[in-house]
Amino acid sequence: MHILCLGGGPAGLYFALLMKLQNPAHQVTVVERNRPFDTFGWGVVLSDQTLGNLRAADPVSAQLIGDAFNHWDDVEVFFKGRSVRSGGHGFCGIGRKRLLNILQERCMALGVELVFETDVTDDQAIAAQYQADLVVASDGLNSRIRNRYAETFKPDVELRACRFVWLGTRKTFDAFTFAFEQTEHGWFAAHAYKFDDNTSTFIVETPEAVWKAHGLDQMSQEDGIAFCERLFARYLDGNALMNNATHVRGSAIWIRFPRVVCERWVHHETVEGKRVPIALMGDAAHTAHFSIGSGTKLALEDAIELSRCFAQHANADAALQAYEAVRSVEVLKIQNAARNSTEWFENVNRYSGMEIEQFAYSLLTRSQRISHENLRLRDAKWLEGYEAWLAGGRTDAGPPQSGAAPSGGSAAGNAAKRGGHPVPPMLTPFKVRGTELKNRIVCSPMATYSAIDGVPQDFHLVHLGARALGGAAMVMVEMTSPNPEGRITPACTGLWNDEQTAAFKRIVDFVHGQSTAKIGMQLGHSGPKGSTQVGWEEMDEPLPDGGPHENWPVMSASAVPYGERNQTPQAMTQTHMEALKQQFVDATRRAAAAGFDWLELHCAHGYLLSAFISPLTNVRSDGYGGSIENRCRYPLEVFRAMRAVWPAHLPMSVRISAHDWAPGGNTPDDAIVVARLFKEAGCDVIDVSSGQTTRQARPVYGRMYQTPFADRIRNEVGIQTIAVGAISEVDHVNSIIAAGRADLCALARPHLADPAWTLHEAAKLQSRAVDWPKQYLSGRDQLYREISKQKELAAQAGRAQEATK
Numbered sequence: 001m002h003i004l005c006l007g008g009g010p011a012g013l014y015f016a017l018l019m020k021l022q023n024p025a026h027q028v029t030v031v032e033r034n035r036p037f038d039t040f041g042w043g044v045v046l047s048d049q050t051l052g053n054l055r056a057a058d059p060v061s062a063q064l065i066g067d068a069f070n071h072w073d074d075v076e077v078f079f080k081g082r083s084v085r086s087g088g089h090g091f092c093g094i095g096r097k098r099l100l101n102i103l104q105e106r107c108m109a110l111g112v113e114l115v116f117e118t119d120v121t122d123d124q125a126i127a128a129q130y131q132a133d134l135v136v137a138s139d140g141l142n143s144r145i146r147n148r149y150a151e152t153f154k155p156d157v158e159l160r161a162c163r164f165v166w167l168g169t170r171k172t173f174d175a176f177t178f179a180f181e182q183t184e185h186g187w188f189a190a191h192a193y194k195f196d197d198n199t200s201t202f203i204v205e206t207p208e209a210v211w212k213a214h215g216l217d218q219m220s221q222e223d224g225i226a227f228c229e230r231l232f233a234r235y236l237d238g239n240a241l242m243n244n245a246t247h248v249r250g251s252a253i254w255i256r257f258p259r260v261v262c263e264r265w266v267h268h269e270t271v272e273g274k275r276v277p278i279a280l281m282g283d284a285a286h287t288a289h290f291s292i293g294s295g296t297k298l299a300l301e302d303a304i305e306l307s308r309c310f311a312q313h314a315n316a317d318a319a320l321q322a323y324e325a326v327r328s329v330e331v332l333k334i335q336n337a338a339r340n341s342t343e344w345f346e347n348v349n350r351y352s353g354m355e356i357e358q359f360a361y362s363l364l365t366r367s368q369r370i371s372h373e374n375l376r377l378r379d380a381k382w383l384e385g386y387e388a389w390l391a392g393g394r395t396d397a398g399p400p401q402s403g404a405a406p407s408g409g410s411a412a413g414n415a416a417k418r419g420g421h422p423v424p425p426m427l428t429p430f431k432v433r434g435t436e437l438k439n440r441i442v443c444s445p446m447a448t449y450s451a452i453d454g455v456p457q458d459f460h461l462v463h464l465g466a467r468a469l470g471g472a473a474m475v476m477v478e479m480t481s482p483n484p485e486g487r488i489t490p491a492c493t494g495l496w497n498d499e500q501t502a503a504f505k506r507i508v509d510f511v512h513g514q515s516t517a518k519i520g521m522q523l524g525h526s527g528p529k530g531s532t533q534v535g536w537e538e539m540d541e542p543l544p545d546g547g548p549h550e551n552w553p554v555m556s557a558s559a560v561p562y563g564e565r566n567q568t569p570q571a572m573t574q575t576h577m578e579a580l581k582q583q584f585v586d587a588t589r590r591a592a593a594a595g596f597d598w599l600e601l602h603c604a605h606g607y608l609l610s611a612f613i614s615p616l617t618n619v620r621s622d623g624y625g626g627s628i629e630n631r632c633r634y635p636l637e638v639f640r641a642m643r644a645v646w647p648a649h650l651p652m653s654v655r656i657s658a659h660d661w662a663p664g665g666n667t668p669d670d671a672i673v674v675a676r677l678f679k680e681a682g683c684d685v686i687d688v689s690s691g692q693t694t695r696q697a698r699p700v701y702g703r704m705y706q707t708p709f710a711d712r713i714r715n716e717v718g719i720q721t722i723a724v725g726a727i728s729e730v731d732h733v734n735s736i737i738a739a740g741r742a743d744l745c746a747l748a749r750p751h752l753a754d755p756a757w758t759l760h761e762a763a764k765l766q767s768r769a770v771d772w773p774k775q776y777l778s779g780r781d782q783l784y785r786e787i788s789k790q791k792e793l794a795a796q797a798g799r800a801q802e803a804t805k
Contacts, residue, residue: 001026001316004132006120006145008032010296011282012138013103015303018057020110022311028112029130033119036104042168042202042244043195044099045176045293048090050300057304061106068102069094070194074175077360078235080182084360088378091176091293093195099296123148123278127271134316135278136306138299141258143284153280154263159256160289161346163216164205166253167225171239173200178363179235180348186210187348190232191291202241203290204228207346208256217251224251257342260287261335265324277320279306286331288338291345292367298334302327336702337367343708350715354740357389362739368704372425372734387422390738396421396768423769425737426730427762430473430744432684432720434649435597437473437744438516439770440737441758444724444748445476445522445600447492449534454484454494456503465510467751468517469773471758475517476746477504479524479602482587483580486525486608489534490549495523495587505594512595516771520598521591522655523584523642527608528556528569528617541565557611557618557625557634563695571620580608581638588642592650599646601639604657605692609635613674614657614693616665628670632677643682653722654678655687658709661697668709675717686713687722687746704732711741722746730761763787 003019005012008030016028046054046069054062069092076085107114120126123145127135137145146153172194179190187210191203211217216224225241245253262285267278282299306323313319344351344366351362364370376383388395427439443464450459460477467475480493487494494500504521511519526532531551532540542565543551555576556569572580584601591599603609611617612634618625624634643652656678658671666674675686688710691697699705706725714721723742727733733745750757762770763783772780 001133002131003028003134003136004127004130005030005136005138006123006126007136007138007140007143007282007284008034008100008104008114008116009138009140009282009299010099010103011284011299011303012136013100013107014061014300015136015138015281015306016112017061017103017107017110018303018307019310020107020112021058022307024111027130029115030107030112031115031118031120031126034116036101036114036116042096042166042199043093043193044096044296045193045195046092046094046297046300047293048092050297051092053301053304057307058106061102064102064106065094065099066092068098068196070196072175072194075364076173076175076177077356077363078177078179079356079359080180082356084356085175086360086364086375086379086382089176090378091193093193093201095195095199098196120144124269124271127269127276132271132276133274135276136281137278137284138281139284141260141283141287143280145278146262146280146284149267149269149278152264152267156261156263158259158261160259160342161207161256162205162342163208163211163254163256164203164290165224165228165243165255166245167202167204167228168242168244169200169202169236169239170198170242171200171202171236172198177235179232181231182352183210183214183231185213187352188228188231189345189348190235192235202232204232205345211254216254220250221248221253224254257289258287259289259335259339259342260285261332262286265328266320277316279320279323281306285327286335288331288334289342291341292334292338292369294334294338298331301330305330336700337369340708341367347712347716350712351740353715357386358738358740361386362741365735365739368707368735371731372738373731384422386738387425390425391423391428395423421767424730424734424762424765424767426733426745426758427767427769428737432651435518435651437518439471439473439758440733440744441472441474442520442722442744442746443467443470443472443475443751444746445478446748446752447478447488447535449489449491449536451491451493454481454487454492454496455500456493456507460493460503461507461510464507464519465514466755468511468515468519469776470751470754470756471762471770471772472517472751473744474520474598475511476520476522476598476600477507477596479522479526479607480587481525482523482583483525485552485554486527486530486580486583488526488530488607489532490543491534492526495521495590496583501590501594504591504596508595515773518597520600520653521594521596522600522602523587523591524602525580525584525608526554527606527611528554528560528562528566529606530554531567542567556608557631558620560611560617560619562606577624577634577637581641584638585641585645588645592645592647596650598651598653599642600653600655600687601635601642602655603635604655604687604689606657606694609638610657610693614660614666616660616662616694616696628666628673629677632674636677636681639678639683640681651684652682653685653687654683655689657690657693658688658706658713659690659699660693661691661699662694663696665693665697668712671709671713672716675713675719679717679719683719685720685722685743686710686717687724688713688742689724702726703728704736707736707741710736711739714742715740720744724748730765766791 016030071092073087173192177192181188188206194200265280281302288294309319309323430437481487554569559571561568618631660666691699707723710721710723720743722744724746
């Protein structure tokens with residue numbers, strides 16, 4: 001093949017040498033506009049895992065790169081006059097110029113033709129000149145080729161909210177250092193790491209509003225850099241900050257990070273009668289924020305994957321198709337993590353109320369790629385100290401000592417004295433008003449479609465009772481309607497008469513009498529999603545004609561149906577609203593009479609109160625439509641009326657959809673307003689879900705994908721939150737609670753599969769900070785022994801395998 005790489009950065013150079021290694025007969029040319037030793041930026045970072053990938057792809061260049069690396073394991077965080085250091089993170093820093101020179105020399109040794117100081121303005125002309133069979137567009141962030149064929153590649157470029165400047169310094173840091181400094185206008189963050197014997201990268205970033213407030217947009221390069229030197233003087237030890245972007249004028253050295261996503265990565269163009277594929281690689285195809293240090297990693301791994309695809313497929317089109325399919329998925333994972341990390345640094349002020357212990361943990365886990373147990377693998381001693389701080393003296397060996405303070409030293413000391421370990425974050429208690437939950441696990445409300453005329457049956461007793469015995473701190477009853485018309489299906493529960501109240505009281509009494517769990521009631525009205533089939537039939541679709549139940553009329557904020565087959569609801573009148581509000585109040589009184597410990601109002605998922613809040617379903621022109629404050633008016637009226645009759649010592653929560661995931665719908669910014677309004681009305685906890693308000697919703701799924709909404713509401717609004725959605729592992733829960741992203745985690749599907757999920761997960765952690773029903777104690781002891789035995793056998797196998805290396 002005649003291969004032409006346009007752009008001599010890491011992606012183009014590495015792909016060129018790998019293809020030459022694969023087949024020396026390939027004619028491979030790299031064209032670069034700069035001179036061989038020109039470069040911009042300072043050092044780049046690669047993880048130990050990426051180095052392993054390089055060793056597998058080309059041991060020779062990997063050895064040269066590895067020899068030039070500065071390796072460190074520690075991350076150190078400076079915040080509010082204190083610092084926290086943790087180890088085991090495994091990063092390497094190398095100067096960008098040194099990396100390029102290594103790759104250039106390796107290319108030349110293999111016979112790759114390198115053409116420098118050639119600025120390509122017409123890719124088709126140069127493809128014809130080199131008779132290219134394949135063009136690789138590795139021409140960087142501002143790719144001309146990507147822009148030229150934008151109709152095919154469909155790039156989406158989003159400028160992020162912070163301004164940052166990439167500098168260097170002779171101060172050599174012995175850890176990857178994050179330093180945070182607060183000014184009268186806001187926070188600045190520095191990212192610093194050593195990349196050769198006498199130089200470190202020093203990146204400074206701050207939200208654009210803070211940058212402008214300090215006048216940095218009007219300063220010269222010299223004055224802007226001097227500002228950073230003064231601000232971060234305590235970390236520089238008298239060393240200057242250096243700038244090598246001398247080709248840029250004035251404040252233009254401060255840029256906003258452009259996140260690049262391309263829908264397609266391969267384009268075909270006819271060049272002098274020949275069909276030539278053009279493939280994007282590196283920053284031309286994608287970017288990932290520097291805060292997770294993955295730009296160079298992604299570029300190198302693009303090169304590895306494309307060369308692998310050519311090795312596996314004889315047909316070039318098949319190879320390119322496989323490359324796009326594999327890399328687009330892998331890159332999306334990194335970009336999702338990078339988005340979380342980017343937003344964390346854009347919103348440092350959100351977390352500034354934390355103590356440094358939790359602030360540092362939040363920073364380390366900001367991308368949601370590093371989990372609680374992953375941190376234990378990296379630095380078990382540090383993590384145990386943090387768990388002790390978070391648990392405030394509680395250990396697996398017994399209850400906390402009287403007056404134990406939540407500080408790492410005293411708590412760790414208490415643990416050592418009793419021979420126990422700190423309580424895992426998910427098993428720490430949580431108190432709201434007069435209700436204390438024994439841990440942070442909630443069995444989420446789950447529709448079971450098993451009621452008769454709204455009356456819960458024996459199934460509900462067994463279902464909720466089993467999960468109360470299974471270790472969760474609280475079990476929540478499925479959404480229950482205050483009137484017959486508010487049910488989702490004919491088989492849903494209700495709370496509008498004495499028979500229903502008595503049936504619920506039987507369940508509540510069992511939970512209180514046989515377990516240490518609390519039990520909560522969720523009240524809601526189905527609105528436009530009512531009169532539909534049960535979940536295992538056609539969910540959200542109307543009842544079939546000729547069935548055992550007839551469809552009943554539905555109502556909503558506006559006459560907007562949920563779907564094409566759903567009924568068009570009647571828009572509620574003031575009379576309707578007053579009557580329904582009273583029915584919610586009556587149901588609240590019944591919930592109190594039944595003995596429930598917690599009450600939640602359902603204002604999410606497109607049901608009636610949610611339909612008022614979303615602009616997609618509320619098109620009213622009266623005082624209950626229009627602005628978000630008006631759209632929340634009726635749900636707030638209902639909530640206040642319920643709060644007035646619900647016992648003052650018991651908590652109330654509200655479930656909201658924090659994102660409609662649809663054009664024109666509510667966004668996470670709107671969710672902040674909604675949460676603030678409910679907080680002002682007396683809400684104790686926001687149960688943060690998203691979506692299901694419209695069939696046009698297109699959520700971006702992923703593990704814990706809704707947790708960032710709970711995080712933002714908790715730490716911006718200052719209200720306790722429940723995180724829900726794709727939380728399925730104990731590691732997820734521990735990470736969320738430890739980082740202060742939410743106060744409780746509600747799990748649904750894991751509890752459907754395993755009523756004793758909490759007990760079993762605690763056993764896997766070998767934690768005794770959980771109470772089993774006395775009837776099951778012999779089973780508990782056997783389970784702990786079996787898990788301990790399995791762990792020891794696994795450890796022995798690991799030691800044996802290590803000994804054979």
